[in-house]
Amino acid sequence: MAPAYKLTYFNGKGAAECIRFIFKYGGLEFEDFRINLEDWPQVKTKTPFGQLPLLEHDGKQINQSVCICRYLGKIVKIAGKDDWENVEIDAIVDTVNDFRLKIMTIYHEKDQERRKTQMETASKETVPFYLSRFDAIVKKNNGYLAVGRLTWADLYFASMIPCFDMFSGGDTFAKYPNLKALQNKINALPAIKKWIDQRPQTDY
Amino acid sequence: MAPAYKLTYFNGKGAAECIRFIFKYGGLEFEDFRINLEDWPQVKTKTPFGQLPLLEHDGKQINQSVCICRYLGKIVKIAGKDDWENVEIDAIVDTVNDFRLKIMTIYHEKDQERRKTQMETASKETVPFYLSRFDAIVKKNNGYLAVGRLTWADLYFASMIPCFDMFSGGDTFAKYPNLKALQNKINALPAIKKWIDQRPQTDY
Numbered sequence: 001m002a003p004a005y006k007l008t009y010f011n012g013k014g015a016a017e018c019i020r021f022i023f024k025y026g027g028l029e030f031e032d033f034r035i036n037l038e039d040w041p042q043v044k045t046k047t048p049f050g051q052l053p054l055l056e057h058d059g060k061q062i063n064q065s066v067c068i069c070r071y072l073g074k075i076v077k078i079a080g081k082d083d084w085e086n087v088e089i090d091a092i093v094d095t096v097n098d099f100r101l102k103i104m105t106i107y108h109e110k111d112q113e114r115r116k117t118q119m120e121t122a123s124k125e126t127v128p129f130y131l132s133r134f135d136a137i138v139k140k141n142n143g144y145l146a147v148g149r150l151t152w153a154d155l156y157f158a159s160m161i162p163c164f165d166m167f168s169g170g171d172t173f174a175k176y177p178n179l180k181a182l183q184n185k186i187n188a189l190p191a192i193k194k195w196i197d198q199r200p201q202t203d204y
Numbered sequence: 205m206a207p208a209y210k211l212t213y214f215n216g217k218g219a220a221e222c223i224r225f226i227f228k229y230g231g232l233e234f235e236d237f238r239i240n241l242e243d244w245p246q247v248k249t250k251t252p253f254g255q256l257p258l259l260e261h262d263g264k265q266i267n268q269s270v271c272i273c274r275y276l277g278k279i280v281k282i283a284g285k286d287d288w289e290n291v292e293i294d295a296i297v298d299t300v301n302d303f304r305l306k307i308m309t310i311y312h313e314k315d316q317e318r319r320k321t322q323m324e325t326a327s328k329e330t331v332p333f334y335l336s337r338f339d340a341i342v343k344k345n346n347g348y349l350a351v352g353r354l355t356w357a358d359l360y361f362a363s364m365i366p367c368f369d370m371f372s373g374g375d376t377f378a379k380y381p382n383l384k385a386l387q388n389k390i391n392a393l394p395a396i397k398k399w400i401d402q403r404p405q406t407d408y
Contacts, residue, residue, distance in 0.1 A: 049302075067295045090270075090271035094271055
């Protein structure tokens with residue numbers, strides 16, 4: 001029987017890797033469908049808003065990676081135990097995503113002069129601003145991003161590290177011991193470790 | 205007794221109006237705390253990530269407007285009835301927010317030449333791309349953005365209309381009959397109508 005879930009994305013980690021992490025962590029079967037760039041224009045017309053990732057389940061389609069992660073996080077039981085815990089998880093995830101978007105906007109900037117200035121501001125201001133706060137939050141939260149235990153926020157965050165490292169050109173968390181410990185802890189989870197070892201090798 | 209919820213934002217609609225709409229719709233008391241711009245530097249240091257809106261409840265703080273709306277949407281019973289309905293609501297809200305951010309990025313662009321080009325692309329491509337899809341979704345969903353009935357996604361969307369109109373310089377939904385009908389329907393809800401009539405008059 002085909003898996004109940006089909007995930008469509010490009011052949012890369014990007015915005016789909018967080019979804020794959022949660023599938024793998026929870027031991028849920030899914031089809032990891034990776035399209036070739038030459039097929040994208042044709043696939044694009046079938047997506048709700050011209051974007052990937054896309055999750056298909058039971059004849060229905062859902063876009064928006066963070067929303068897909070929240071949905072799966074509940075199913076594999078790494079969500080909050082009540083509404084307040086869930087909003088705490090949701091808020092840190094959206095903040096991690098703000099940080100990711102700020103970085104990616106610079107990465108995609110085509111004007112080289114502007115990009116250079118933005119890179120400087122980012123490494124002097126944006127990156128330390130966010131990472132020092134995330135580090136303090138993890139310290140306060142028993143080694144996790146929210147509610148004092150492992151949630152989908154941690155898997156979301158850990159799945160983005162290759163993207164952060166690509167941007168910083170090195171070990172982004174070297175100066176942030178609590179984030180580094182969280183990274184190591186997530187990467188050592190058996191299902192995640194196995195996935196990282198086996199996943200298709202891609203740059204980002 | 206002071207209200208259980210305190211919402212802090214600037215004296216404007218912006219990213220806090222969606223939260224106010226849900227409070228008002230649900231008849232939940234809240235303190236609508238609006239700071240003066242000269243107090244912002246000092247308030248900023250007390251926010252988790254230097255941003256507003258901020259919701260305080262029971263000695264705890266939550267940032268991220270969309271997450272606050274989701275949390276309140278559950279409390280006032282305009283959320284989904286199961287996980288799949290919730291992910292459908294979440295995905296359309298994040299897509300509305302993508303659209304809002306694309307528009308606001310252009311609005312805040314300081315390079316006038318670049319801004320002009322981006323405005324042209326937005327009105328020829330981005331705006332019709334999103335609005336035609338939202339319009340079709342509302343048509344298919346019994347006059348609402350998701351799951352065939354009123355949810356917090358509709359209040360979220362309707363609260364953003366002044367921001368869309370400011371950007372388009374007119375009646376953004378004039379060419380989109382289903383969005384226009386949704387706008388009129390939300391604005392006619394007694395609690396929302398009363399709030400729009402009574403709220404502090406601000407440009408955006």
